[in-house]
Amino acid sequence: MARRSIEERLAQLDAQRKTLQARLGRQERANDTRRKVLLGALVLQRLETSKDAEFVDRLRAWLKRELPGFLTREGDRTLFPELIALSADEKAAVAFQAAGGSAAAGERA
Numbered sequence: 001m002a003r004r005s006i007e008e009r010l011a012q013l014d015a016q017r018k019t020l021q022a023r024l025g026r027q028e029r030a031n032d033t034r035r036k037v038l039l040g041a042l043v044l045q046r047l048e049t050s051k052d053a054e055f056v057d058r059l060r061a062w063l064k065r066e067l068p069g070f071l072t073r074e075g076d077r078t079l080f081p082e083l084i085a086l087s088a089d090e091k092a093a094v095a096f097q098a099a100g101g102s103a104a105a106g107e108r109a
Helices: 006-049 053-070 088-098 103-108
Strands: none
Touching: 006 053
16 A cells, blocks of 8 residues: 655645635634624614614614615615615615515616
């Protein structure tokens, strides 16, 4: 039985290391996305169900102030019509989506 050379073993270990690094990167991105979704879900849940009207008003005011600068893509802005003053085109896209049209078709219109 032929033994692998040290160089071959190092190459195999390097390939395994790269595979594990790629897996770690995917896992970190998935965790980051999950954190963002959960945090967003918490904010939306508080807006919809909180009995503390003052808190809801302050949170809504903060979102109205911060979201327009944070959301740079038009398609993202149309997801928050109640929190962002929309352009006429964005309002039309929201109406189209509400009528059952797809978001992609609404953005092309």
